Amino acid sequence: MLQIRLHGRGGQGVVTAAEMLSLAAFLEGHFAQAFPSFGSERTGAPVVAYARIGEGEIRTHEPIQNPDVVIVQDKTLLGSVDVFGGLNPQGYAIINSKDPAEKVVPELVKMLPEGHVFTVPATDFAMQKIGKPLPGAPMLASLAAATDILKLESVQKSFQSRYPGKIGDANAETAALAYNYIKDSKKGGSNA
């Protein structure tokens, strides 16, 4: 079972991203589960959501303490919340930032295996296509590109089924930008 923890701030679609992640996994025939950390939701407040992907029924309902993947939708959390707490030493981290991982989280880059920490300018991509700072779709597409646990098409389809029409399509386009960005950086391209 793969356990994913998503960090962001209220209003950034963190909970929706976790739900769409579970839907994308479901569309590929996996068992999946997503749930928010339940708090008094306020715009801008730190928010955590969780997702699990497995090949059998997911019975547990405990919050994820030892994630295999951490997704950080807002890099201003890095100094204030222990977003990487309990992260599997063989796990992955994906951070929403224009700057390279070595600059944003140098210690994490040293701690995790090579090529397991990624940054992606997800908010910029979202502004280009959606016109709003909603980095959920590009962050999930980055996860798909970084780990190959999901196809880009499944991520796109999950947003398009939740938001049929323009908004879903814009999310799908944003996802493609991020997917290609990470694939390119994995090949050692200009984004590396």
Added chain:
Amino acid sequence: MLRQIEGSLGVAQAVALCRPGVVCAYPISPQTHIVENVGKFVKTGALKDCDFLNVESEFSAISVAIGSAAGGCRTYTATASQGLLYMAEGIYSASGLGLPIVMTVASRAIGGPINIWNDHSDSLSQRDSGWLQLFCESNQDAVDTHIMAFKIAEKVGLPVMVCMDGFVLTHAFERLDIPSQEQIDEFLPPYEPREYLTTKEPVSIGAMVGPEAFTEVRFLQQRKMAKALKVIEEVTAEYRKLTGSKSGGLLECYNCENADLKLIIMGSTVGTAKDEIDRLKKEGINVGIISLKSFRPFPYEAMRQAIGDTKQVICLERAFSFGGRGIICPEVKRAMEGTNCDIKTAVCGLGGRAIYGTTINAMVKHALAGKFTEEFTWFDVDSNVLNSYTKNAEGVTFPEGPLGASQLEASVKHA
């Protein structure tokens, strides 16, 4: 049909499949998404011949539900926490009148202090209300149990609370198998009340009953509860056969054969505990889980059989009785009267404190080491938080780890 949806939407779909004639509700977290979705189904025409009533309070919600059920209409509502308490007067009327209302309780702590998170203090506060109380261990269980609840309520002639853990289940996106309308139409025919209020043949119900017959009315109400035990089993068997589901029942055993210890758990913690019990098995530790589904009526006989000759039982309780002790444990003790089974309460998971697999692991090890020496233990209490108050205020400090009731009592003597 398999779908990846929020538990609340799954329950709303289950309710819609049952073709209720009236749905009334007042929003309160974490129940809100359920009734919002049912409201959408009514508005879009997906749920036909149903009146959705927005009311101005929970008291009105239960009042409308009583009126519509007394009028012979299949009726649904939902609430949680303080909202359930605000209904309390009507809740007793509904059961006393034998009205087969189905109500979701998206279980949540009761304030004050304000706490919106999950425990069982709200549902268990209505233990003696005369409603059936069915607890759900997963969202699939919740979907199926809601459908069964209508049939059970109508067969028994009593209202049913379907208790599902607030947020933990209501807000979780999971794979759900939603039965088809054809299946449910076959399972649950249109509601045909034996008697109901109509202007054509006016009658009154719930009139005053004096001392000469009140005891007998209560006796007959209790008799319905006894009937409910059988009906729950029958309806569960019928539903499982029709859908292939594993949901419902009075209680469910997991890994119970030759278990050295059994945990009795209600609600979503069961799934977390099952995973941990599987891990413990690899260490050679054999622990069974009894998932208690029907808290009211309490299945004493089924519980006795489920415990069998196991000598040690821990009731994981997510609510307790102030000035008393556990709520589940005394029932289990009654079930096991005359045996030498050791039955204890471990209170944990209050007000949303997460119960992890590690919590279950620690509980099992604590039990097998013989450390549950008292009937009631505060299992996941944080002594640092306690001491931050009691040390300055009274010069009292508590040690780390689980605290027995006697430690609490002794701390008062020394104060």
